[in-house]
Amino acid sequence: xxxxxxxxxxxxxxxxxxxxxxxxxxxxxxxxxxxxxxxxxxxxxxxxxxxxxxxxxxxxxxxxxxxxxxxxxxxxxxxxxxxxxxxxxxxxxxxxxxxxxxxxxxxxxxxxxxxxxxxxxxxxxxxxxxxxxxxxxxxxxxxxxxxxxxxxxxx
Numbered sequence: 001x002x003x004x005x006x007x008x009x010x011x012x013x014x015x016x017x018x019x020x021x022x023x024x025x026x027x028x029x030x031x032x033x034x035x036x037x038x039x040x041x042x043x044x045x046x047x048x049x050x051x052x053x054x055x056x057x058x059x060x061x062x063x064x065x066x067x068x069x070x071x072x073x074x075x076x077x078x079x080x081x082x083x084x085x086x087x088x089x090x091x092x093x094x095x096x097x098x099x100x101x102x103x104x105x106x107x108x109x110x111x112x113x114x115x116x117x118x119x120x121x122x123x124x125x126x127x128x129x130x131x132x133x134x135x136x137x138x139x140x141x142x143x144x145x146x147x148x149x150x151x152x153x154x155x
Contacts, residue, residue: 012078012144016065017058019143023136024057025050031128034117049111061137064092078148086141094133101125 028050032038037049068088074081102123104110113119118127 008079008148009075009077012148013065015147016140016144017062019140020058020061020136021054023140024061024132025054027128027132027136028053028057031132034114034126034128036112036114038114057132057136060093060096061089061140064089064096067092078144082141082145082148086137086145089141090133090137093137094130097129097133098123098125101129 032046032050035049037046041049065085068085069077071088072081072084074085077085102125105112105126106124113126119125120127120130
């Protein structure tokens with residue numbers, strides 16, 4: 001049984017990756033009007049930004065999950081300690097995003113918020129990219145957890 005549980009991580013990771021791609025792609029598209037690119041960019045620039053940002057989100061999500069799994073040392077995720085893994089992963093993604101948004105908006109000027117973007121003091125980080133790293137991972141980890149509970153990874 002342990003061997004079977006230990007093999008659950010691969011299909012769980014595939015489900016995590018698929019849900020992560022869909023979730024972050026949708027979020028990036030929906031929050032576009034809150035960035036100046038929405039009104040100043042060409043359709044090609046906007047499309048590139050969506051693909052580029054979604055790709056970055058997926059890499060952040062994978063790195064965050066990997067760090068959480070390494071730190072917790074859970075060999076049979078998602079059957080055990082899935083809440084701990086999810087919490088750490090979300091924390092890593094959130095911390096990185098707050099830093100990245102601040103750095104890229106305030107220091108580098110790589111992108112800019114529209115006036116309609118609500119910001120969070122003291123760094124002035126955008127509310128929607130911050131919420132993205134709470135809402136999307138909550139949904140993604142719930143998808144993974146439900147599949148594990150149904151036994152979808154035992155097949």
